[in-house]
Amino acid sequence: MKQAVESDYFLRRRFPKLATEAWLKSTQDLSWEKRALKALEELTIEEPNWTYVASACYIKAIKIQLAEQRGVPVDRVYLNFPVYFSKELENGMYDSRLISYSKRELDNLGQLIQTDRDLKFTYIGIKTLADRYLARRFDGQVMELPQERWLVIAMTLMVNEPTEVRLALVKEAYWALSNLYMTVATPTLANAGKAGGQFSSCFIDTVADDLRSIFDSCTDAATVSKNGGGLGMYLGKIRAKGSSIRGFENVSSGVIPWMKQLNNVAVSVDQLGQRQGAIAVYLDVWHKDILVFLDAKLNNGDERQRTHDLFTGICIPDLFMEAVERRASWFLFDPHEVRLKMGYSLEDFYDETKGVGEFCTKYAECVANTELSRIELPAIEIMKRIMLSQLETGSPFMFYRDTVNRLNPNKHRGMIYGSNLCTEIMQNMSPTTVIDERCEDDMILTKKKPGDYVVCNLSSLSLAAVLADDVVERVVDIQVRMLDNVIDLNSIGVKQAEMTNKSYRAIGLGTYGWHHHLATKGISWESEDAIEEVNRVYEGINKAAIKASAKLAKEKGVYPHYEGSDWHNEVFFTQRGYNGADWAEVRELVKEYGMRNGYVMAVAPNATTSLIGGSTASIDPIFSKYYVEEKKNYRIPVVAPDLDASTTWYYKSAHAINQKWSIRQNAARQRHVDQGISFNLYVPSNVKAKELLELHLLAWKEGLKTTYYVRSTSTSVDDCESCSS
Numbered sequence: 001m002k003q004a005v006e007s008d009y010f011l012r013r014r015f016p017k018l019a020t021e022a023w024l025k026s027t028q029d030l031s032w033e034k035r036a037l038k039a040l041e042e043l044t045i046e047e048p049n050w051t052y053v054a055s056a057c058y059i060k061a062i063k064i065q066l067a068e069q070r071g072v073p074v075d076r077v078y079l080n081f082p083v084y085f086s087k088e089l090e091n092g093m094y095d096s097r098l099i100s101y102s103k104r105e106l107d108n109l110g111q112l113i114q115t116d117r118d119l120k121f122t123y124i125g126i127k128t129l130a131d132r133y134l135a136r137r138f139d140g141q142v143m144e145l146p147q148e149r150w151l152v153i154a155m156t157l158m159v160n161e162p163t164e165v166r167l168a169l170v171k172e173a174y175w176a177l178s179n180l181y182m183t184v185a186t187p188t189l190a191n192a193g194k195a196g197g198q199f200s201s202c203f204i205d206t207v208a209d210d211l212r213s214i215f216d217s218c219t220d221a222a223t224v225s226k227n228g229g230g231l232g233m234y235l236g237k238i239r240a241k242g243s244s245i246r247g248f249e250n251v252s253s254g255v256i257p258w259m260k261q262l263n264n265v266a267v268s269v270d271q272l273g274q275r276q277g278a279i280a281v282y283l284d285v286w287h288k289d290i291l292v293f294l295d296a297k298l299n300n301g302d303e304r305q306r307t308h309d310l311f312t313g314i315c316i317p318d319l320f321m322e323a324v325e326r327r328a329s330w331f332l333f334d335p336h337e338v339r340l341k342m343g344y345s346l347e348d349f350y351d352e353t354k355g356v357g358e359f360c361t362k363y364a365e366c367v368a369n370t371e372l373s374r375i376e377l378p379a380i381e382i383m384k385r386i387m388l389s390q391l392e393t394g395s396p397f398m399f400y401r402d403t404v405n406r407l408n409p410n411k412h413r414g415m416i417y418g419s420n421l422c423t424e425i426m427q428n429m430s431p432t433t434v435i436d437e438r439c440e441d442d443m444i445l446t447k448k449k450p451g452d453y454v455v456c457n458l459s460s461l462s463l464a465a466v467l468a469d470d471v472v473e474r475v476v477d478i479q480v481r482m483l484d485n486v487i488d489l490n491s492i493g494v495k496q497a498e499m500t501n502k503s504y505r506a507i508g509l510g511t512y513g514w515h516h517h518l519a520t521k522g523i524s525w526e527s528e529d530a531i532e533e534v535n536r537v538y539e540g541i542n543k544a545a546i547k548a549s550a551k552l553a554k555e556k557g558v559y560p561h562y563e564g565s566d567w568h569n570e571v572f573f574t575q576r577g578y579n580g581a582d583w584a585e586v587r588e589l590v591k592e593y594g595m596r597n598g599y600v601m602a603v604a605p606n607a608t609t610s611l612i613g614g615s616t617a618s619i620d621p622i623f624s625k626y627y628v629e630e631k632k633n634y635r636i637p638v639v640a641p642d643l644d645a646s647t648t649w650y651y652k653s654a655h656a657i658n659q660k661w662s663i664r665q666n667a668a669r670q671r672h673v674d675q676g677i678s679f680n681l682y683v684p685s686n687v688k689a690k691e692l693l694e695l696h697l698l699a700w701k702e703g704l705k706t707t708y709y710v711r712s713t714s715t716s717v718d719d720c721e722s723c724s725s
Contacts, residue, residue: 054123311421324379430452
């Protein structure tokens, strides 16, 4: 039974009721992988900890395989890290920048590895990590152990730190990752330390209204997709169907043909064969093409007008929601005609105060100008089309543009037109345009004016873990540094994205495990206590994140567009009511040193990485206490985390929860998140239109910046893996 000692220790420590020789003896003739599957057969709601038994057996199988590869005993395979790493660095499997770590440093780093932290993985967690993220040889064979992945990520993200503090920072980053207190975004998790690949999750482009810009945007989208990024694209500047081109009337085909081009990009430029590209397109609700846009994902009608592989989002001003509520008329315009006849672009304005502002004024001017062509219809009819599409396809996503821009901490530098693939990123946007192109000395020289091409740099706290161990500030401190370093280490094929990334140094610190945390605290989802807990938790995280960014600014300098921002003039704090004594220290730090990062928080969906972290996804409620995770090559049973007699009562399934409580929770959370939150609405398939409308109106009134999918019981939607953090 010598080879069973490790699992025997694990069983006795984690699972005393089943820590008997009987189970080990009954499975001793099986391989460790088969033992893992055997343990999964025992997994039930009553005995959820079998997932840890299965995980321990699976990790044992990986260790045996790698010990054989490396020519060392199984019990010394982790101790082999410095030798293994140096060899693979020479072989070109790891990032050449890591050669700066000396042999002495590698020996010290190897001693950081805590093998017992492998015991923190659930089976679905370790299986996901091994299948998708552990380094592999070109023949597909795993070459890395779980703790080595955490250590290599830490080494990579700290590689450019001063040598006198670098090892201490690697140690801290490894501590945060290996304890599953946080996870990095999917591209960072997959690519950090490996040769090639980029670390950012998602991007946002603004498409100008000219042929060259449109096709250049398609090329940039393909480049982003090839490297594993998801993309949001704002199409609101493109002229509508029937608009003029070079003075010729009624010749424009509108946005749908360009959506077809983007649909082809998403399908044809896949992400190294793992999955097809993912693109969301956003359009203003006052755009003349909005009705055909809303039908673009439907499963019936004219296929020439369908783009089934794109995701859609609607950019909604307050004025539209007021018109829906009053059952008033709404007017659709062609943005090209507005530019020609009004001398401005309607999409460039927002209301500085709810119900009053520049957008209201400009929209009223357009309505009053009888020379402008328009389509008039009841606002509620557009809303019905929105809800019909949501119940059939899960989208369009809702983007409340006035709320977003009012709370933009960098409004002094631009405008936010739309969001990203998962609706949590909100940063200044502008199109890139060609201003000159000429032949010179057998070369074609192209000169472009770069726009703000938004980049998302994400990672997430595991709430149940950091709150239980009271380590929020410590984890956030190292997490913000890791995210900030991603900006300098990253290699992005789209050059204007690199420029934007360094101009704002935007990061998106997020969270997962909210339902897990509530359950372990014994707090009901549908309660005022839950809303109070949201406020307490997210205010604390926001405070820690801003403090960490200000400390980094002291050390490394402020982001280039800091001066004039809401951080600089303190509007950020007054706007959110951060005036008390408990905020005095942080406000003083920002006042004295500024901010390293122009945007700090964003809560992504992170369904995949929350599985690795052994918790619940993002801020979502669970689907079920017990379910089967199905992929093309496996079916794995999963039980809600920390499920026992005390927590089971607090794990209410998503579709059984009154969504008004979820909206109120998220409104409280949004106050503390400077960007956005991927927030799903869960409704039954037979939901009445009136009930869904009430949810949308409540979300808008409560100040939500976006809503993500409408997940009905009859609709299947794909979770965003690009933004998983």
